[in-house]
């Protein structure tokens with residue numbers, strides 16, 4: 377495999393393009409927004425510079441990585457000569473189904489179609505294409521250049537050779553692949569999101585404050601970040617949408633999102649990206665300050 381396309385140049389797309397380009401693949405990075413593409417190239421350059429400062433990359437390798445990336449606002453143009461597409465566009469079912477129809481119409485025969493979705497069914501995505509056996513989940517973790525795991529999700533129809541190819545490819549990218557089957561939330565979010573939801577319920581019911589909940593999990597369970605801080609980092613809207621996928625998919629009330637989470641998303645308190653969630657965020661400051669609301 378030599379050439380891949382990455383669709384969506386946001387948080388995940390720029391990281392995925394970065395690791396492929398650094399490993400020597402030609403990358404066609406596609407987004408509907410030219411501004412997002414420009415931002416993604418700036419972020420990749422900043423992150424490559426950080427690797428140089430740490431001594432893990434040379435100037436020459438940085439130059440090669442950047443040369444390996446071309447950008448497109450036309451999906452048809454961007455996928456026409458690639459062997460793999462990794463879709464990392466906004467987490468919205470209808471959008472993903474429409475993108476996969478377009479990829480299927482424009483990517484070469486035999487091209488593998490992967491999605492970085494956090495929770496949408498790979499089987500459902502595969503069903504809108506003419507090649508469900510070549511569709512698979514390739515779930516990278518944020519930040520992609522740093523995090524080792526790739527959760528690989530077999531759809532109902534995924535061909536075993538496709539899984540083997542993606543496992544080997546993930547290793548080539550320096551990642552550790554883990555293969556799971558396609559059920560709501562896969563493994564990562566099926567286990568993580570109920571924990572985050574339970575932490576929010578504990579706050580909502582007044583069992584403990586934000587700092588106490590996060591401290592118990594950090595110091596007691598050796599988690600690098602408490603669940604409320606992690607929820608802010610992921611985005612509370614993203615957490616809510618994944619919990620809704622689990623709730624709808626299993627029909628089990630244990631996955632029902634906490635009303636406090638629903639309220640915070642409705643009030644647009646989405647965590648770090650909106651400046652406030654369980655903590656308050658000041659640009660340029662790394663200090664962790666509990667939001668006024670929960671003090």
Ligand SMILES: NC(=O)c1ccc[n+]([C@@H]2O[C@H](COP(=O)([O-])OP(=O)(O)OC[C@H]3O[C@@H](n4cnc5c(N)ncnc54)[C@H](O)[C@@H]3O)[C@@H](O)[C@H]2O)c1
Pocket residue numbers: 383384385386387388389406407408409412463464465466467468471475492493494495515516517518610
């Ligand atoms: N953020 C995370 O921590 C994380 C972790 C793992 C997986 N994911 C998954 O990765 C995917 C992307 O998430 P993100 O956080 O990078 O989102 P994001 O909002 O940062 O980026 C999404 C990008 O998709 C682009 N886009 C929207 N419609 C498009 C289209 N039709 N064609 C091309 N590009 C389009 C947007 O312009 C935007 O640049 C989602 O499926 C999400 O569930 C996210």
